[in-house]
Structures are given as structure tokens and as C-alpha cells.
Amino acid sequence: MQIRFWGTRGSIPVAANGRVIREKIKRALLLAEGLRFGSQEQVDRFIDESIEFPTKCGYGGDSSCIQILGGDDYMLCDMGSGLRRFGQHVITEHGPQNPKVYHFFMSHLHWDHIMGFPFFQPAYIPGNIIHIYGGHTVEVMKDAFRRQQSSPCFPVYWDQLGADIHFTQLKENQWHEINGFRIKLRGQEHHGGSFGYRIEKSGKALVYSTDAEHKLDNDKNTAGILDFYRNADLVIFDAMYSLADMITIKEDWGHSSNIIGVDLCLRARVKHYCMFHHEPAYNDEDLFKILQETRRYEEIVREALPLEISTAYDDMVIDL
Amino acid sequence: MQFTSQKISNVTLIRIQGRIDHNTSKDFENALKPHLDECISGMNKKIIVDLNGVDFMTSAGLRALMIAAKTCDKQKAEIAVAALQPIIQEIFTISRFDLVLKIFPTVKSAFENLSVDAVGDYGNNLSS
Ligand SMILES: [Zn+2]
Ligand SMILES: [Zn+2]
Numbered sequence: 001m002q003i004r005f006w007g008t009r010g011s012i013p014v015a016a017n018g019r020v021i022r023e024k025i026k027r028a029l030l031l032a033e034g035l036r037f038g039s040q041e042q043v044d045r046f047i048d049e050s051i052e053f054p055t056k057c058g059y060g061g062d063s064s065c066i067q068i069l070g071g072d073d074y075m076l077c078d079m080g081s082g083l084r085r086f087g088q089h090v091i092t093e094h095g096p097q098n099p100k101v102y103h104f105f106m107s108h109l110h111w112d113h114i115m116g117f118p119f120f121q122p123a124y125i126p127g128n129i130i131h132i133y134g135g136h137t138v139e140v141m142k143d144a145f146r147r148q149q150s151s152p153c154f155p156v157y158w159d160q161l162g163a164d165i166h167f168t169q170l171k172e173n174q175w176h177e178i179n180g181f182r183i184k185l186r187g188q189e190h191h192g193g194s195f196g197y198r199i200e201k202s203g204k205a206l207v208y209s210t211d212a213e214h215k216l217d218n219d220k221n222t223a224g225i226l227d228f229y230r231n232a233d234l235v236i237f238d239a240m241y242s243l244a245d246m247i248t249i250k251e252d253w254g255h256s257s258n259i260i261g262v263d264l265c266l267r268a269r270v271k272h273y274c275m276f277h278h279e280p281a282y283n284d285e286d287l288f289k290i291l292q293e294t295r296r297y298e299e300i301v302r303e304a305l306p307l308e309i310s311t312a313y314d315d316m317v318i319d320l
Numbered sequence: 321m322q323f324t325s326q327k328i329s330n331v332t333l334i335r336i337q338g339r340i341d342h343n344t345s346k347d348f349e350n351a352l353k354p355h356l357d358e359c360i361s362g363m364n365k366k367i368i369v370d371l372n373g374v375d376f377m378t379s380a381g382l383r384a385l386m387i388a389a390k391t392c393d394k395q396k397a398e399i400a401v402a403a404l405q406p407i408i409q410e411i412f413t414i415s416r417f418d419l420v421l422k423i424f425p426t427v428k429s430a431f432e433n434l435s436v437d438a439v440g441d442y443g444n445n446l447s448s
Pocket of ligand 1: 010011064110112113211277
């Protein structure tokens with residue numbers, strides 16, 4: 001199984017503006033002061049070895065969309081703005097006239113998780129088959145997509161899409177066999193409800209758990225989350241807020257914190273904890289600092305095996 | 321986790337010892353609860369939590385502390401934490417609790433901030 005992140009930002013897409021880019025260039029130039037580069041390779045080596053991640057790359061700004069590779073068909077979770085780039089990638093790879101099957105697993109239907117669909121080119125091409133699965137009812141799902149592509153929100157209406165589109169509600173807490181994977185859903189605390197997915201194949205397990213406020217104030221519910229995460233190879237987790245924000249001014253906003261994720265993943269003996277659904281107000285330096293701090297917290301509270309911790313960025317790839 | 325509490329002038333001083341994680345956070349809540357009830361009933365409006373004896377705390381402990389702080393806030397009562405071990409201070413910084421809670425380097429400085437009346441009694445208490 002391989003995971004590709006097409007969008008990792010929470011709530012709304014963001015883009016680096018000129019001032020942000022200028023700051024990055026300045027930092028890089030200061031680091032290179034006095035150096036001479038004999039070749040492009042030397043420049044690349046300098047960037048790879050001497051410049052930190054937030055200066056040379058950054059986390060990107062597309063909203064939630066991840067791809068799970070390892071089945072016959074295309075398979076993704078959520079349709080945030082990152083889906084636009086995924087669609088372009090597919091068209092570039094196969095050309096427009098090569099029908100494919102797509103399986104989408106929806107955490108929920110908030111705008112930041114569906115806004116990529118009107119810009120998903122394969123949806124306009126007859127012959128493509130698109131399955132949209134979720135824990136919400138078919139009516140609720142259809143309604144969200146229809147309203148997004150109707151007047152006055154968007155010029156191309158839902159009924160004008162060329163692809164063959166099917167909606168399916170999946171039952172919670174039971175296994176479903178789709179595209180060669182086994183998949184289970186679990187309801188999460190979020191406005192209007194959201195669903196986490198446990199996706200397994202060939203002895204590997206991924207949990208995609210975004211837009212979830214884990215208050216951990218109910219032992220039974222916490223035990224359910226731990227069971228859902230248990231021994232997963234990778235947990236992609238809504239770590240949008242600091243703990244202080246999560247339980248004060250942003251209480252009931254529907255999101256979790258970086259250190260709640262560490263505590264849950266340590267208790268569930270997860271191998272790799274990946275922070276996701278980044279706060280749009282955070283810049284690359286903020287997210288990088290939070291990653292260092294989260295790793296430090298894990299180091300302090302860990303009692304057994306270490307937990308690998310990363311922060312998802314657009315175009316990141318993880319092999320399981 | 322163990323705790324003791326004592327009333328010094330108009331301040332309740334709660335001393336916590338040991339680890340506060342998901343296994344012991346209920347005990348921590350129980351240690352705070354009677355004093356929060358006193359805040360609600362108006363019997364007590366100032367609490368200092370001495371964390372000098374705490375060497376391990378996860379989000380479960382921080383959450384209990386925040387619930388206590390919110391309860392005090394609603395009742396216009398004051399709560400402060402004091403004498404954090406460096407490792408606990410680090411956890412407060414990582415969780416941004418340092419931005420939302422009153423934190424003092426020593427119990428004495430917490431008394432000085434919360435209650436001028438109680439400082440003297442706290443000093444006498446130390447020497448007795
Ligand atoms: Zn979201
Ligand atoms: Zn949402």
C-alpha cells in the first residue's frame with residue numbers, strides 16, 4: 001500500500017504569497033553566503049543537505065485529499081482542492097480518453113472536503129466510473145454535491161457531468177471489501193458527523209481519521225477509538241489545534257490537537273502518526289516547529305516503543 | 321498519584337505528587353473537585369496547585385487542569401499552578417497551556433500574586 005497526499009490543509013486552501021516566498025529566498029541566500037557552486041548538482045546537494053524543510057519546500061496549501069495506491073482502480077479519501085491536481089495527474093498519465101474507475105471515501109461533506117470535485121476533470125469525461133462512499137445517507141451526500149454544482153455557486157451543473165457517478169452509504173463498524181482492500185468506518189465527533197476509515201491490505205493497516213474532535217471525556221468512546229487505531233501502520237490524524245486552543249476557545253469546533261494524537265497513537269501501539277488537516281493560519285515555520293515539539297512530547301511521554309511522527313505535506317508519499 | 325490540600329488564609333493549596341496520565345487523571349480530578357465545588361458555593365475563590373512533585377503528565381492531566389480553570393473562570397475564582405518541573409514546563413509550552421493558565425515558578429510567587437493576605441501565613445506555615 002502506498003499513500004499519496006494531494007491536499008493536507010484544513011478548512012480552506014492557502015497559498016504562499018510574495019512576501020512569504022521572499023522570506024524563504026532570503027533565508028536560503030543567507031545560508032549560501034560565501035559559497036560557490038560549480039554545478040547544478042552542487043546546488044541541489046546544498047539545498048538537500050543544508051536548507052531546512054520549511055525554507056526549501058513547505059507543506060503546501062491544498063485541502064484534504066489523499067490517494068491510496070495498491071488496488072486495480074484509483075482510490076482516494078476526500079475531495080478537497082488537492083483533487084484538482086490529482087485529476088490533472090491522471091489525465092497527464094493516461095490521456096483523457098482512457099476510462100477508469102475511481103473510489104472515493106468521504107470523511108464528511110464539509111466544503112473543504114468536496115470543493116475539489118467541480119475541478120476534477122475525469123468527472124466530465126463519459127466512460128469514467130466514480131463511486132462515492134460515505135457514512136452519511138445517499139440523500140445527504142448527493143445533496144451536498146448537487147448544491148455545490150448549482151446556481152449561483154458554480155456554472156457547470158451536476159447533471160452536466162459526463163462520468164457515471166454512484167453513491168453508496170457504508171455501514172459503520174463492519175468490514176467492506178472494495179477494490180481489493182478491506183475497509184471499516186467509525187463515526188467521529190464533528191459538526192454533522194464525520195467518519196474515520198481503517199483500510200487494510202496484505203497485512204498493512206492505514207487509518208484516515210480527519211475532522212474529529214477527540215475530547216477523550218468518555219472512557220467507552222476512547223476505548224472505541226483505540227480499538228479502531230490498534231496496531232495501525234499509519235494513522236492520518238486531525239491535529240489542527242494546540243491542546244490549549246482545542247479545549248478553550250476552539251472547543252466544539254470539531255478538531256483535535258497534536259498531543260492528543262500522540263497519546264492515542266502510543267496507547268493504540270500505532271507505528272507512524274501523521275499530522276493532517278493543518279490550521280490555515282499556520283505558516284511553514286509554524287508547522288515545522290509544531291512537528292519538533294510533537295516529537296519532543298512523544299519522547300517525554302513514551303513508555304515503550306517509539307512512535308514515528310510526521311507532518312503531512314502536499315505530494316508527500318508514504319509506503320506501507 | 322497522591323495529593324494533600326490545606327487552607328492558608330483565603331487560599332487553598334493543593335499539592336500533587338506522582339504521575340498524571342490517562343490512568344490517574346480521574347484521581348487528579350477528584351483531588352481538585354471538592355475545592356472547585358467550594359468555588360461554586362462561594363466558600364473559596366483562590367486555588368494554587370503545587371506541581372513540584374509531578375514528574376509525568378500527559379494530555380489527560382492537562383485536560384483535567386483546564387476543566388478546573390474553566391470552572392474557576394465561570395465563578396470568577398482564581399486558579400494558578402506553581403513550581404513545575406522543567407519537563408512539565410516543557411509539556412505546558414508544547415500544549416500552549418503556558419498561554420492560558422497562570423503559572424508561577426514557585427508556590428511563594430503564586431501566593432504573592434493571588435493573595436497578599438496569605439503570603440505571611442504561607443511563610444509561617446513553611447517555618448512551622
Ligand atoms: Zn475539514
Ligand atoms: Zn469538517
